[in-house]
Amino acid sequence: MLEIRDLSHRFRNGTEETVVLEEINLSVHKQEVVALLGSSGSGKSTLLNLMAGLMKPTAGSILIAGQPIEKMSENQLAEFRRKNIGFIFQSYELIPHLTVLGNVELPLVFQGMKVKARKEMAEAILTQVGLAEKMHLYPSQLSGGQQQRVSIARSLVTSPSIVFADEPTGNLDTKTEGEILDLLLGLNTRLGITFLIVTHEMEVAQRTQRTIYLRDGRLEDLGSAHGRGDNG
Template sequence: MLVVQKLSHSFLNGTESTQVLAGIDFRVERGEIVALLGSSGSGKSTLLNLMAGLMKPTEGSILIAGRPIEKMSENELAVFRRTHIGFIFQSYELIPHLTVRENVELPLVFQGEKAKIRRERANALLTRVGLAGKTELFPSQLSGGQQQRVSIARSLITEPAVVFADEPTGNLDTKTEAEIIDLLIELNVNHGITFVIVTHEHEVARRTKRIIQLRDGRLVESDAESDEDALLHGEVGT
C-alpha cells in the first residue's frame, strides 16, 4: 500500500551535497499502524515530506496505492494528496474562524462535494472521535486534546489510503497523549485505517504494532513487541 524503495535524499548547499537519507526500503500494508521513530536529526522529517509528496527524492521511489508519487507533476500531486493522503499535525492547523464541523468538512469543499454530504460525513466522523456535541463550536473553545481530535476527523474525511501523523501528541500532556494514541489505535483496529505515526517519543512508538527506526539517515526496522525492553530503557533512537 505504501512502498518506499531504495530511497535516498541529499540537500545541495552551494556546491556541497549533504546526504540526509540513504537506501531506505520498507513497506506499510493496508490496515497497519506503524511508528516512524527517530531522534532530532535522524531524517524522519525529510522522509515524511518525501512520502507526502512535498519534496522529490534524489533517488528511489515512493508508491502509495500503487502509484509512484515521485513521477507526478505538482498539479497531479496536489490532487493526489487531497484524495489519497490524510495529515494530522502536531499544532492541529485548524482554521480559527471556521467551526469544528466546517474545519472537518474543508477537504471535501476542495473536492467540490455537496454541502449536505459534507455535513453528514463531518458529523459522523466527529461522533466517531468523541466530539458529537461540539460540532458548532470554534477551535478556541476546545482543549488541545479536543482540537487534535478535530484534526484527526479532518484527516479521515476523504477516506485516504494512508494517514501521516506528524508528532501528533507533541503539544499534549501525558494523559491526553495516551487518549489520542488510544483513539488512533481504535480507528486502526475497528475501522482499518492505515496510520504512519512520525515521532521521537518512545512511549508513543511502543503503542504501535511495528516500529520503523531511523538513525543518521538510515533505517532499522523492527517489531514493537521485540523492542519493548529497549524502548523502556531508552536504548532505541539514541
Template sequence: MTNKLGELTVEGVNHSYSSGKLKLPVLFDISLHIKAGEFVALCGSSGSGKTSLLNLLAGLTKPEQGKIWVSGQEISSLNENKLCVFRRNYLGFVFQSFNLLPNLTALENVELPLVFAGEKKRIRRQRAEQMLELVGLADRIHHKPNELSGGQQQRVSIARALVNKPSIVLADEPTGNLDSVTELEILQLMRSLNREHGTTFVIVTHDDQVAQQSDRIIFLKDGRIIDERQSARAGSEMKVMSHEAD
C-alpha cells in the same frame, strides 16, 4: 491501484536538501514496506530523517534517487497537479500543531477537504458531523479552536484527516503538544480508528511511549534505517491471540 490500497513501499531512496550551493544529505538508501492496515511508528532523535521520510511518503518532496509507491501509485513520477489530486483522494494528515483555521468552527474545519474535493454542501456537512461524532465531539461541532482543549483540537484534526476516507494517514508528532493523559487518549483513538476502518497509520515520533502503541517501530539514525521491530504492545497481542487459539 485498488489491490494496493493502504500499502507503502520505498526502494533505494537517497535524498538531500540544498542550501545555496551546498547539498545536505538527509536520507541514505532507505527501503521499507508497510502493509495495508498497519500502524507503524517512525522513530529517531531530532535530525534522524524521520520527518524528511514522512514528507517523501506524502509526496511533499521528491526523492533524488529511488522510488516510492503509495497505494500502488509510484508518486515520484507524478506532476504537482496530479500529486494534489492523489493526496486528496488517498492520504490524510495529522500535525503536532493541529493546523486548524482559527476563524472556522470544528465542523467547518473538518469540512475543508470536502470543499476542496468539490463535494455538495449537504453531503460534506453530514460526513463532517459523522466524523466529529466518531471522535467524540458531537457536542463541540460549533466551537472554534480557541474554545477547545488541545486534545479536542487534535480530535478535530483527526476527524479532518479521515473525512475523505483516505487509505493512509500520515501523522507528524501528533501528540507532541499534549499532556500524558491526553496523549494516551489520542493514541487510543487512532488505534481504534485503525482497527475499525483498516486505515494505515504512519506516525513520526521521538517518544518511545508513543511508539510502543504501534504494531511496528522503524528506527532511523543519521538518515539511515538502523533497526525495525515489533512493538511491545503488538507482541503482547500476538501472545493473547496464540493463547486463544490454543
C-alpha cells in the same frame, strides 16, 4: 500499501549540501500501524513529508497503493493526495476563523462535494472522535487534545487509505496522549486505515505493531515492539 525503494534525499543551501536520507527501503502493509523514531534532526519529518507527497525525493521511488507518487505531475499528485492520503500535524494547523465543523468539511469542499453531503460526513467523523458537541465552536475555544482530535477528523473525512502523523501527541500531556493514541488505534481497527506515526515517546512506539528507527539517514527496522525489553 506503501513501498519505498532506494530513497535518498538531500537539501541544497547555496553551495552546501546536506544528505538527510540515504537508501531507504520500506514496505508497509495495509492496516499496519508503524511508529517512526529517531533523534531530533535525524530526518523523520523529511521522510514523512516525502512519503505523503508534500515534497519530491532527490532519488528513489515511493509507491502508495501501487502508484509511484514521485512521477506524478503537481495536479495528479494533488488529486491523488486528496483521495488517498491523510496528514496530521503536530501543531494541528486548523483554520482559526472556521468552526470545528468548517475545518473538518474543508477537504470535502476541495473535492467539490455538495453542502448537505459534506456536512453529514463531517458530523459523522466528529462524532467518531467524540467532538459532536463542540462542532460549532472555533479552534481557539478547544483544548489542545480537542484541537488535535479535530485535525485527526479532518485527516480522515476523505476516507484516506493511509494517514501520516508527525508527532501527533507531541504537544499533549501523557493522559491526553494516551487518549489520542486510543483514538488512532481504534480507527485503525474499525476502519482499517494504515498509520505511520512519527514520535519521540516510547509509550507510543510500544503500542504500535511495528517500530522503525532513523539513524544517520538510514532506516533500521526493529519489528514489533511487543516482547522486546528495549530498543537499544
